[in-house]
Amino acid sequence: MYAERVGNSFLMPNPGQVLKSLIVLLKDIDTYVIIATSLGRLAISIFASVVLGLILGLLSGIHYELEALLKPLVVTLRTLPVVSIIVVVLILYGNTFSLYLISFLLLFPIIYQVELDGIKNIDKTLLEVLKLDCDKCSFRSIRLVFFPLSMPFFRSGIIQSAGLGIKVLVVSEFIAQTKVSIGRELYYNKLNLEFSVVFAWTIILVFVVLLIEHLVNRYLKY
Numbered sequence: 001m002y003a004e005r006v007g008n009s010f011l012m013p014n015p016g017q018v019l020k021s022l023i024v025l026l027k028d029i030d031t032y033v034i035i036a037t038s039l040g041r042l043a044i045s046i047f048a049s050v051v052l053g054l055i056l057g058l059l060s061g062i063h064y065e066l067e068a069l070l071k072p073l074v075v076t077l078r079t080l081p082v083v084s085i086i087v088v089v090l091i092l093y094g095n096t097f098s099l100y101l102i103s104f105l106l107l108f109p110i111i112y113q114v115e116l117d118g119i120k121n122i123d124k125t126l127l128e129v130l131k132l133d134c135d136k137c138s139f140r141s142i143r144l145v146f147f148p149l150s151m152p153f154f155r156s157g158i159i160q161s162a163g164l165g166i167k168v169l170v171v172s173e174f175i176a177q178t179k180v181s182i183g184r185e186l187y188y189n190k191l192n193l194e195f196s197v198v199f200a201w202t203i204i205l206v207f208v209v210l211l212i213e214h215l216v217n218r219y220l221k222y
Contacts, residue, residue, distance in 0.1 A: 061119025
């Protein structure tokens with residue numbers, strides 16, 4: 001094992017030490033408060049991204065002019081390095097509101113693009129029939145045709161956002177050292193050379209991501 005080869009628990013704790021730290025964390029009520037707080041931030045960011053991304057993605061799929069207008073913004077957000085976005089937003093807005101904005105800026109392009117792709121993949125013949133039958137941009141058409149047929153793409157976007165969102169959020173918390181957050185716990189224990197606790201928090205984080213993705217897969221159905 002790598003821990004045995006290193007022979008220094010400060011640099012690489014063995015599995016026994018990590019398991020012990022994990023048990024201590026799981027017995028501490030503050031651990032669940034920290035997890036719930038971080039997940040609350042994630043939920044707000046995803047909700048904002050879903051609402052705006054769904055609306056704009058759907059409308060862009062119907063109106064090519066809007067798609068062309070938003071394309072430069074979406075491409076920019078998708079290509080900018082994550083660290084650059086985090087640092088710039090933290091400088092501009094501080095370390096509390098920034099967490100929500102950073103997550104939103106990174107998740108919105110995903111939701112927007114999958115919804116746009118979903119609309120574009122609707123059968124062209126069906127769209128032609130829809131044009132003859134009624135106004136294709138009416139609320140009834142959106143509710144009964146566009147949204148249901150784009151749902152598989154939208155669902156995959158939610159799954160991607162859930163997993164990516166918690167990772168981005170924790171990185172932001174780590175850099176901003178936000179109080180009551182998973183990122184701060186990782187930073188604090190790393191600073192104090194408590195690497196067994198860092199590994200324990202990492203294990204918890206992995207299970208949180210897996211749980212989120214499982215819940216999305218199971219309950220987000222149409």
